[in-house]
Amino acid sequence: DVKVTQSSRYLVKRTGEKVFLECVQDMDHENMFWYRQDPGLGLRLIYFSYDVKMKEKGDIPEGYSVSREKKERFSLILESASTNQTSMYLCASSLLVGTATSGSFDEQFFGPGTRLTVL
Amino acid sequence: RKEVEQDPGPFNVPEGATVAFNCTYSNSASQSFFWYRQDCRKEPKLLMSVYSSGNEDGRFTAQLNRASQYISLLIRDSKLSDSATYLCVVNMEMGRRALTFGSGTRLQVQP
Numbered sequence: 001d002v003k004v005t006q007s008s009r010y011l012v013k014r015t016g017e018k019v020f021l022e023c024v025q026d027m028d029h030e031n032m033f034w035y036r037q038d039p040g041l042g043l044r045l046i047y048f049s050y051d052v053k054m055k056e057k058g059d060i061p062e063g064y065s066v067s068r069e070k071k072e073r074f075s076l077i078l079e080s081a082s083t084n085q086t087s088m089y090l091c092a093s094s095l096l097v098g099t100a101t102s103g104s105f106d107e108q109f110f111g112p113g114t115r116l117t118v119l
Numbered sequence: 120r121k122e123v124e125q126d127p128g129p130f131n132v133p134e135g136a137t138v139a140f141n142c143t144y145s146n147s148a149s150q151s152f153f154w155y156r157q158d159c160r161k162e163p164k165l166l167m168s169v170y171s172s173g174n175e176d177g178r179f180t181a182q183l184n185r186a187s188q189y190i191s192l193l194i195r196d197s198k199l200s201d202s203a204t205y206l207c208v209v210n211m212e213m214g215r216r217a218l219t220f221g222s223g224t225r226l227q228v229q230p
Contacts, residue, residue, distance in 0.1 A: 043163070090162060108163075108165070110164070112161075
């Protein structure tokens with residue numbers, strides 16, 4: 001059974017703190033993604049990675065960075081948390097079908113999410 | 120204008136009803152389309168891909184209208200368990216391995 005796990009379900013941090021969100025997948029997927037989900041705005045892509053040490057900015061990368069040192073693990077880092085980063089954070093992974101710049105899209109498998117509150 | 124637009128609902132329908140959702144997308148060059156389902160307080164899961172010729176999976180039918188740039192999802196014989204938020208998903212940029220999610224349409228099936 002496919003599985004994407006996230007390090008915490010709930011997290012409370014203070015403004016200015018450095019925050020690490022961890023995501024691990026056990027499906028040997030090449031692609032991994034970080035999204036945030038807010039009411040009325042849906043899922044918005046923060047960063048994604050299609051290979052170890054490779055990353056690409058999504059639609060809202062400001063205030064975030066990522067790290068992918070191993071294929072199964074993709075970390076999201078908030079260098080200095082702010083209240084507007086309070087959100088639900090979802091990690092996902094998928095197979096790479098074709099090449100990194102062309103090909104089709106395979107199903108994305110999501111983790112259970114981390115509800116982050118920044119006070 | 121949002122890149123992927125959906126009516127947020129909620130659509131309140133009785134059990135057994137047929138219900139349809141539409142989703143419009145802004146990039147005429149988009150090639151890949153999906154419907155995901157998200158239950159309350161759960162993660163999204165793939166419901167079905169949408170193919171050019173339309174496709175059916177049991178009670179669910181998905182269609183693509185390229186000329187008008189929308190996709191649709193039809194649910195027949197609604198069940199209580201169909202209550203969820205349905206997310207329209209589109210690839211908006213060729214050569215980029217990322218998808219754009221709509222904000223979802225909420226369906227509530229009532230007994």
